Amino acid sequence: MSATLLEWSVPAAILLCAIGLCAARFVGFTTLQWGSALGCLGTGYAIMLVQASEFSPYKQALEDAFILCGVMLACRALQSRRGRQTSLYIEIAVLLASTAMVIVSVVLFASAKLESFFVQAFCALLIWRATLSFARQVATTSDKVLTAAFLFIALVLTGQCVLYIAAPTPSLALGEWRVSVWGTLIQYTGLLGSIVLTFAVFIATSYDAIERYRHQAHTDALTGLLNRQGLDSRLASLSSLHFPETAMPTGVIMADIDHFKRINDLFGHAFGDMVLARFGALFQPGVGMQICAARMGGEEFLLLLPGANLESATAIADEIRANFVAQSWAPHAPNSRFTASMGVTLVQAGEPFANAIKRADDLLYTAKRLGRNCTVSGEAPSDTVYDLSKSGDPHPHPFDKASPIVCAQQQR
Numbered sequence: 001m002s003a004t005l006l007e008w009s010v011p012a013a014i015l016l017c018a019i020g021l022c023a024a025r026f027v028g029f030t031t032l033q034w035g036s037a038l039g040c041l042g043t044g045y046a047i048m049l050v051q052a053s054e055f056s057p058y059k060q061a062l063e064d065a066f067i068l069c070g071v072m073l074a075c076r077a078l079q080s081r082r083g084r085q086t087s088l089y090i091e092i093a094v095l096l097a098s099t100a101m102v103i104v105s106v107v108l109f110a111s112a113k114l115e116s117f118f119v120q121a122f123c124a125l126l127i128w129r130a131t132l133s134f135a136r137q138v139a140t141t142s143d144k145v146l147t148a149a150f151l152f153i154a155l156v157l158t159g160q161c162v163l164y165i166a167a168p169t170p171s172l173a174l175g176e177w178r179v180s181v182w183g184t185l186i187q188y189t190g191l192l193g194s195i196v197l198t199f200a201v202f203i204a205t206s207y208d209a210i211e212r213y214r215h216q217a218h219t220d221a222l223t224g225l226l227n228r229q230g231l232d233s234r235l236a237s238l239s240s241l242h243f244p245e246t247a248m249p250t251g252v253i254m255a256d257i258d259h260f261k262r263i264n265d266l267f268g269h270a271f272g273d274m275v276l277a278r279f280g281a282l283f284q285p286g287v288g289m290q291i292c293a294a295r296m297g298g299e300e301f302l303l304l305l306p307g308a309n310l311e312s313a314t315a316i317a318d319e320i321r322a323n324f325v326a327q328s329w330a331p332h333a334p335n336s337r338f339t340a341s342m343g344v345t346l347v348q349a350g351e352p353f354a355n356a357i358k359r360a361d362d363l364l365y366t367a368k369r370l371g372r373n374c375t376v377s378g379e380a381p382s383d384t385v386y387d388l389s390k391s392g393d394p395h396p397h398p399f400d401k402a403s404p405i406v407c408a409q410q411q412r
């Protein structure tokens with residue numbers, strides 16, 4: 001019996017999903033691999049509907065191979081998000097094993113139910129394997145969306161396999177299988193899985209793109225540190241977690257390269273950029289267990305150090321300064337040594353970050369006034385009280401009443 005228009009709508013819809021995913025590549029989405037997976041699956045479902053003149057195990061083997069390849073490609077697309085891939089040999093072995101089972105089911109047992117069971121079971125196994133290994137390292141919202149979609153498909157396939165085993169075997173001839181309730185079930189669950197996967201892939205890749213642009217917007221291209229916008233967003237999220245109020249004191253270091261304009265003027269802007277990049281590298285993650293390092297603009301940098309006291313934050317600032325002075329600038333400026341000045345303070349309990357950053361900035365300019373190439377540190381005056389019960393600005397902090405300044409100067 002030839003397939004009806006309604007039956008053809010299943011592979012047509014799956015192939016449309018595949019075309020949509022492949023086409024999305026042209027507007028910047030990385031969905032080609034997903035599109036190829038659904039293309040294979042849709043082709044398998046289309047072959048299923050083709051009326052063969054006589055029943056042949058080759059047609060069954062071909063349609064099942066396409067369906068299995070579709071599933072393998074989808075699993076590959078999922079795993080490639082982790083930079084991992086299943087070995088090609090394993091995939092070929094699975095494909096050969098499944099084809100052998102299909103041929104045995106059709107030729108020896110003349111059972112379309114057994115054939116469908118084997119294909120569904122192999123697909124379910126592949127999807128479970130990919131889902132479970134991926135779910136162990138779910139990191140982003142996109143990962144969660146894809147894991148949920150794969151889990152849903154794996155559960156549907158597993159449920160279908162259980163149903164095949166548990167339900168009484170209908171006495172259907174091989175040719176009648178497709179139009180039976182079992183054949184219809186396979187087709188519509190295949191369609192449902194494809195639609196769920198397509199939506200999940202579009203949602204996940206859209207999230208990825210948003211995250212990528214957000215990361216770019218929040219990152220300074222020259223140093224890879226946070227830029228001003230990124231810093232504001234990080235501080236907002238830390239403040240919403242009441243970080244300084246509830247957690248340990250946080251050290252704040254403001255740093256500025258000395259006479260940077262002169263460096264630009266003497267050696268050129270490109271060399272100035274290199275100096276900035278190398279200075280920025282001294283603030284990269286790992287330095288003093290920081291929660292955030294940012295380039296505030298120009299040649300000014302900020303480092304936040306949770307759990308630091310004034311002495312340890314000052315020691316880290318001095319270490320960064322010493323590392324900067326020790327840099328060699330050959331071959332462009334082999335005999336030059338560049339220096340930086342630093343202001344160091346602590347975020348007090350209940351104090352907004354902005355207050356402490358302003359204080360560190362003032363201390364930095366004190367260091368500049370004291371002759372540069374030094375670190376000046378100071379805490380908020382001991383009589384400053386911050387009202388923890390208010391979410392708005394706390395009591396103002398007068399810097400001119402700040403506690404004694406510590407200054408360490410280094411030989412140029």
Ligand SMILES: Nc1nc2c(ncn2[C@@H]2O[C@H](COP(=O)(O)OP(=O)(O)OP(=O)(O)O)[C@@H](O)[C@H]2O)c(=O)[nH]1
Nearest residue numbers: 256257258259260261262264269272273298299368
């Ligand atoms: N190469 C380079 N230069 C920059 C960049 N951003 C800002 N500058 C330059 O940095 C210089 C900053 O100079 P000033 O603010 O006068 O400070 P300074 O010369 O370092 O002097 P002090 O801070 O007082 O020691 C300016 O000449 C800016 O043009 C950048 O991304 N790349």
